[in-house]
Amino acid sequence: MSRKSTANYGTMETTSDVQFAGTSSNEFNSLCDNIVTNIYTINTSWKTLDSSLKAIGTPRDNKGLRDNIHVTQLSANQLVPVTTSYLQKLNRIVKKGEKQQKLQVEKLTDNFKEALANYSSLQKQLADKMKANLLTSPIEYEPMAEDPEYQQQAQLSRELAFEKEMLLDRELSIKKIEADILDVNEIMRELSAIVHNQEELVDSIENNIDATATNVEDGTSQLQKAAQYHRRYRKRLCILALIGSVVLTILVIVLVVELKR
Template sequence: MSRGPPIGGQKSYGSMNTNVPNVGFAGGVQFSPTELYNLSENITTNIYTINTNWKNLERALKSIGTERDNQGLRDQVHVTQLSCNQIVAQTTKDLQRLNVVVRRGDKQQKLQVEKLTNDFKEALQCYSKLQTKVAEKMKVCLLKRQSSQSGAYNEDDENQYLEEEERIAAQKVLQKELVFENEMLAEREQRVRQIEDDILDVNHIMRELAAMVYEQADTVNSIENNIESVHSNVELGADELQMASQYQNKYRRKLCILAALAAIVGIVLVIILVTQLKR
């Protein structure tokens, strides 16, 4: 029994009503609340689509290698994987943008983004595991079918070769056999390469998401460091203002003392002059 997709139907992430919430942030930096809402809606829809493709691939996996297996089924699997891979790539970009937008958001909005990220990771891991199983089964069944076809053709060629008496005719048969084998090998390699190309590089996407979370944490640490630096500068400035005030008070006292001394000296000089004049 394969594990079912993480989301059976379209889930609701936060507020899903048609009214765009009024979001405001302090600090002078403005952004569109509509962008926050639309990104969340797009990511929610994409997660639902990934899980729908997961179910389609699971049904196709049960048919591969059976009598229901045909080229139409293989083409359908290929188209489904290409479409889903594009959705995964777009969802990854939307999540990166959403994490930038929500940096100045409140706690509820950040929790909503965290839930979307976790749901996307879960859906992506389920899709990737099933995609690998489909690719392995398609390659095994493809090789078995083409080996059987090639063997039947070789047997016909051998009978035809035994019936031919002329050397030129035998060489033509061998040449046709080589051409057929080369064509079959080329077709097999092309199909196997196509199957391998359809497999999504989940590790790369997971590294991008981890880097995105690390960058967000680094931004928070940088903000905290800036706050501590500003706090230290404010305390240092207050200390300097206090020292300047003390210095100014001392300077004023010195001026008062000098002025008093000058006044006393002036009075003494006046008294001396008056005394001399009276004589």
């Protein structure tokens, strides 16, 4: 079952129009607010990283850009498990709550899944592009002696050292890039379970409402039938009373006539 509302707090928009049903639970409202804030922050990180993606491999690409990408991903990555735990807690709170609360949890979960999917996809694009455009660290060279043979040996040593450092730097850079990629598969499964649970709870509420409505309709029908029967019964009593009055009147008249004779 899929339910869509006009709330749009899981998209790339910078504003949130979440509407909450009236509830006396401060914990419920607090968790909802935290989740909405985290979704907004993840989407903001997505925008920052998307802008950085366009700069990789261009003259604007430098160590500062790569460091900013790393820090942005670390911050967003930390929000993902926190938000997931908030949603799981919210799911436990509303198990005996109102239908509107359950629909809110379902919507929040869907929006978080959407934000997480967009963020994860962009992370993979960033990793691929950064690995294809690795930055190299400049090597400082010592002044060479005037001996041609020494210069040749020194040049060969520098080239070997440069290649070794390049390979090491490349390996470390790739490991750092891959370490920033968040594994969202397990989280997505947990979120899907939350959505499925909320749909079942909402369906159960709707079924109970339908059953109650059916019982009310049946009860109303029975009352209408009883009232109809009661009206017919009273009508018959009135007719019988009228007939009895007519018969009694006739008998009185006959009796009076007989007595006068």
